[in-house]
Amino acid sequence: MSENSYDVLVIGGIAGIESALTLADMGFKVLLVEKEQSIGGRTALIWRTHPDGRKGVDIVRELVNELKKRDNAIILTKSEIWHVEGFVGNFKVKVRVEPSYVLKNHPRMKEAIEICPITVPDEFNYGLTTRKAIYYPYEGAYPELPDIDMRVCKLCGDCAKIVDDAINLAQKPMLHEFEVGAIIVTTGFKPYEPKPGEFGYKEYKNVITLPMFDRLLDLSEGGNKLIYEGEEVNSIAFNYCVGSRQVKNDSNDKVNEYCSRYCCNATIYRASELKKKYPHIKQYHFYRDIRTYGVNELLYLKAGEEGAVFVKYPDDEPPRVYKENSKLVIESKDVVLGGDKIKDLVDLVVLVTGIEPYNSKKISDILGISAGKGGFLQEAHPKLRPVETLKMVFLSRVQLKHLELLVRH
Ligand SMILES: Cc1cc2nc3c(=O)[nH]c(=O)nc-3n(C[C@H](O)[C@H](O)[C@H](O)COP(=O)(O)OP(=O)(O)OC[C@H]3O[C@@H](n4cnc5c(N)ncnc54)[C@H](O)[C@@H]3O)c2cc1C
């Protein structure tokens, strides 16, 4: 097998790392390709994961450390699938690799970062912190090198002067070609970004999304007060189904009709953890339906027993968020109380945002696989072949046995 030939190409995040590990351990030569500067996808942003309470970064680090030990698995970051042709067993793939600019570590790298004159909001923390144009994506990210954000870098070269040949600002993108036997697509999702003004988002600074709330919780670890924008948070309203199960109306041109399926569990888990860490914070949950399926129903019951207030709003009449005498208000009808109005004054509103397909149009065009309703990649059959496409194979451990036959013979 040539240097540029791989049994399997894996595209994407934590599911990609797990797939690459499993395949490498079965003796396959694996190429893992990630578009961002570090691998692990969205898991790294999670404060504490339901159900085991582990930090997202720790989960990513553990899996990456394992993968690094496998010499039959190669990781390419800042790399995107550019062109694919061929068929199962014989794909030809072009991958565009963006420059890393930082080529190796250097004892004075910290100084190089400090001297950078550009400071911007750090998107990893949803702007709750800042970073330089040259920066580490997050503590423990892999590769363990800083990245340079060319959208904001002004190419002054101050950083490069400190670390000599460890930084090369003149690097250019490269197109590499690979032959691969099979492709696993784990390109994930992106959280729904509310429109400005939707439930007060971007209108009032203390209306934030669930992913941002997770970063706030992470950055607040260790203290016994939850501080947002310099003020203590003593009451929170969670507003569910934002960007999920949307109802079409005149002001809503694009709707996500599907249930995002993670958000009820994720929010109620956080409600329980919040209670442990900040027992004084009052919690109000404005929901349409609570879909904590299976054993997670117990979490919902527990949150109620612990004092969280649940308000069921009508399907076609979600809550209103507005300001009254500089205080944030959330107001809704309560279906359980026969439609009576509930009005709460709170310090923070957390919009429980759903998920949307991430670049799936682009990836489905390149790979020649179809996208289904809602825009997510279409499985061959939702019940019988839920992780396969009609073109290529997305494999479970059992199916990997069949892959061996496909690729090796
Ligand atoms: C607020 C929040 C809280 C959550 N809480 C929990 C929890 O408590 N417990 C839990 O189990 N789960 C939780 N989740 C869900 C969890 O984040 C996801 O299940 C998990 O991240 C999915 O992993 P993935 O690898 O499928 O996709 P992702 O993490 O989305 O990774 C996909 C990767 O693919 C890359 N990619 C996309 N397109 C391309 C391309 N064309 N070329 C190369 N790379 C590409 C992306 O850059 C990304 O890194 C939560 C999610 C959110 C938003």
Ligand code: SF4
């Ligand atoms: S070259 Fe870019 S990254 Fe380096 S110091 Fe200047 S602005 Fe910062």
